[in-house]
Each structure stands twice: as structure tokens, then as C-alpha cells.
Amino acid sequence: MNDKYEKQMKKGVLEMLVLDLLSDRPKYGYQIIQEMKEKSDDIFLLKDGTLYPILYRLEDDGLVAGRWSEAEGRQVARKYYEITEKGRSELKDIQELWQRISGGVNKILEG
Amino acid sequence: MTAEKYVNQIVKKVHCDKSRKNDIKKQLLSEINERMSNGESIEDIIKAMGKVSEIADNFNESISDADKKKYKQKKILKISACAIIVLLMACVGLKWVIPTVGDLDESRFFSKSEVEKTLIEVIDLLDNGDYEALQSMSTEQMAVAFNEESMEAAKANICDDFGGRVSVGNIYSGEVIQQNLHYATCQVNVSYDNAGVTYTITFDENMKIAGLYMK
Numbered sequence: 001m002n003d004k005y006e007k008q009m010k011k012g013v014l015e016m017l018v019l020d021l022l023s024d025r026p027k028y029g030y031q032i033i034q035e036m037k038e039k040s041d042d043i044f045l046l047k048d049g050t051l052y053p054i055l056y057r058l059e060d061d062g063l064v065a066g067r068w069s070e071a072e073g074r075q076v077a078r079k080y081y082e083i084t085e086k087g088r089s090e091l092k093d094i095q096e097l098w099q100r101i102s103g104g105v106n107k108i109l110e111g
Numbered sequence: 112m113t114a115e116k117y118v119n120q121i122v123k124k125v126h127c128d129k130s131r132k133n134d135i136k137k138q139l140l141s142e143i144n145e146r147m148s149n150g151e152s153i154e155d156i157i158k159a160m161g162k163v164s165e166i167a168d169n170f171n172e173s174i175s176d177a178d179k180k181k182y183k184q185k186k187i188l189k190i191s192a193c194a195i196i197v198l199l200m201a202c203v204g205l206k207w208v209i210p211t212v213g214d215l216d217e218s219r220f221f222s223k224s225e226v227e228k229t230l231i232e233v234i235d236l237l238d239n240g241d242y243e244a245l246q247s248m249s250t251e252q253m254a255v256a257f258n259e260e261s262m263e264a265a266k267a268n269i270c271d272d273f274g275g276r277v278s279v280g281n282i283y284s285g286e287v288i289q290q291n292l293h294y295a296t297c298q299v300n301v302s303y304d305n306a307g308v309t310y311t312i313t314f315d316e317n318m319k320i321a322g323l324y325m326k
Contacts, residue, residue, distance in 0.1 A: 030142045047159075049166030052138060053173030056131070068137075076144040077137070 010044065016098060017044065018054055019083060019091040022064060026082040029055065055081055063087035114143040117157055124167030126182050127174055135170065210289035218286040220316050221295040227282050230297050230312055233320060237262070237310075238276060249320040256323075265325060274304025287313070294321060 021032055036044045058064040064081045071077040118139045122132045146156050215223045236245050246254040280300035287294045296313040313322035
């Protein structure tokens with residue numbers, strides 16, 4: 001039962017977290033997965049099948065822009081995602097919404 | 112399982128256009144390569160990434176209904192186009208196999224007067240039983256059939272003794288095209304004292320006898 005609620009709760013905030021992780025500099029998929037794992041103390045263990053569809057959705061909505069890097073030496077080509085201006089504005093709105101929702105939830109839970 | 116095979120299986124199940132599929136494939140392979148260069152085995156990576164169907168389902172869930180509809184329409188269009196091409200090819204093949212008949216006057220390969228003249232020559236030779244001459248005028252296959260024994264037997268099937276020739280009727284001719292080969296074919300009724308014989312004789316592009324039918 002916990003697994004079901006955990007999935008639902010995480011699903012709702014993933015786009016915001018991805019946008020937030022991209023807000024300082026462009027990153028590639030695996031890097032986002034690793035960073036999300038580290039920064040959340042293993043709470044958000046994203047799978048590729050979860051992350052990439054999110055990235056494509058954000059890309060389609062114009063919130064991030066993807067570009068392929070050239071392969072250099074042993075380093076393989078990577079697709080870097082960069083947050084766009086529209087993405088930054090959207091992130092600000094989502095964060096405000098999150099604050100309102102989490103604030104409301106906390107108030108209820110604190111009684 | 113190899114990385115390529117694993118990724119191909121995922122991409123195959125994702126319902127999106129080709130360029131997006133290529134991008135997904137490139138991106139997943141890039142990540143697998145990176146993880147392998149960090150010392151992870153392909154088995155561990157696949158285990159961590161998840162089942163093919165799960166990943167594909169996740170991708171499919173993220174695709175908008177409009178894009179899914181577009182993808183489905185494209186797929187139907189592609190299948191229809193393939194079906195039409197196969198049908199066209201079948202029609203072309205059928206047209207190639209089924210003989211078509213044209214007017215001999217309009218033929219690029221035959222002269223109607225020459226064909227009719229040769230037809231009468233052939234009937235003369237048949238009446239005279241000059242099978243050696245007929246063999247020299249025939250294709251290799253027909254030359255074998257033009258021997259005295261088989262020809263006399265064929266004539267006897269109609270009448271033991273035709274008798275003398277009385278008249279030659281109208282000649283009906285045409286050009287038959289089959290499998291890109293052109294033939295001139297003509298039919299004529301010849302009256303003899305004791306029988307009436309309809310000859311159908313076919314010539315190939317070199318005016319060699321390619322077929323003979325008597326009734």
C-alpha cells in the first residue's frame with residue numbers, strides 16, 4: 001500500500017524537481033538521475049523509463065531544450081537538457097503552487 | 112542480452128515517430144555506455160533500468176493523445192501504401208502473364224500482309240505434306256512436332272482424306288503479347304472436298320511458326 005502512495009506523491013512533483021535540477025546548468029539524463037538520488041538521500045531513485053518521458057514532455061512543452069554533444073575520445077555523445085526562459089517562469093509558478101499545497105497539507109496534518 | 116538488443120526492444124514498443132525513436136535509442140545507449148565505462152555490467156544496468164515493457168509503457172504514457180493518434184494514422188497510411196504497392200505489383204505481374212490481343216495493322220513487329228502470305232504458304236506445305244520445309248520455318252519446339260507421323264495422325268483425326276482444296280475463307284489475325292513476347296496469330300477456314308478445316312497458326316517475332324492448331 002505504501003508503494004502505491006509513494007509513487008503517486010512522487011509523480012506529482014517530478015517535473016518540478018527535474019526543472020529545478022536543470023536551473024543551475026545543463027545536464028544529461030544519467031546525471032539528473034544521479035543528482036536526484038544524491039540530493040534526495042535516495043528518496044528519488046528515478047528509472048530511465050520514468051525520467052526520459054518527463055524530459056521529452058518538458059522539451060515538447062518548450063520548458064527545456066535538448067542538444068547533443070559531440071563524442072570526445074572515450075566519452076560518448078550525450079544529450080544535454082537546458083532550462084528555457086519559459087521553463088524558469090513555469091518552475092517559479094510550480095514552486096509557488098507546491099508551497100501552497102505543502103503548506104496546506106502540513107496545516108491539516110499538524111492539526 | 113546486448114545493450115543494442117535491449118534498447119531496440121524498448122524502442123520497438125514505443126509508439127512515436129522515427130526521429131523520436133532514434134533519439135530515445137541514442138540517449139539510452141549513451142547512458143548504458145556511460146554506466147559500463149563506470150564499471151557496471153550490462154546485466155546490472157538492465158536490471159536497474161527495468162523491464163523492456165515497463166520502460167516502453169512509461170514512454171507511451173508520456174506521449175500525448177494527439178501524437179499517438181498521429182502515429183497510428185501514419186502507421187495505417189504506411190500499411191495501406193504497402194498494400195497498394197503489392198496490389199499494383201500483382202496487377203503489373205498479372206498484366207505481364209495474361210496475354211493481350213492487339214490489331215496486327217498497328218503492330219511494330221509484324222506486317223499483316225506478310226503474315227497472311229506466310230499463313231497460306233504454311234497451309235500449302237501442310238496440304239503437300241512437305242514437313243521438312245515446315246520444320247525449317249518453325250521454332251525449335253515446333254520443328255520437333257512437324258514430323259510426318261504426328262502430322263498425318265493429326266490430319267486423320269479430322270478426316271482420313273481431306274480431298275482437294277476448294278476455297279480459303281477470310282483470314283482473321285491479331286497480335287498477341289504475353290510476357291513481353293509478341294506473336295502474330297491468324298485463323299482461317301479452308302474448305303476441302305471432304306472436310307472443312309479451321310487452321311490457327313501463330314508466328315513469333317522472327318516469323319517462325321510457333322503454334323499450329325487444326326480442327
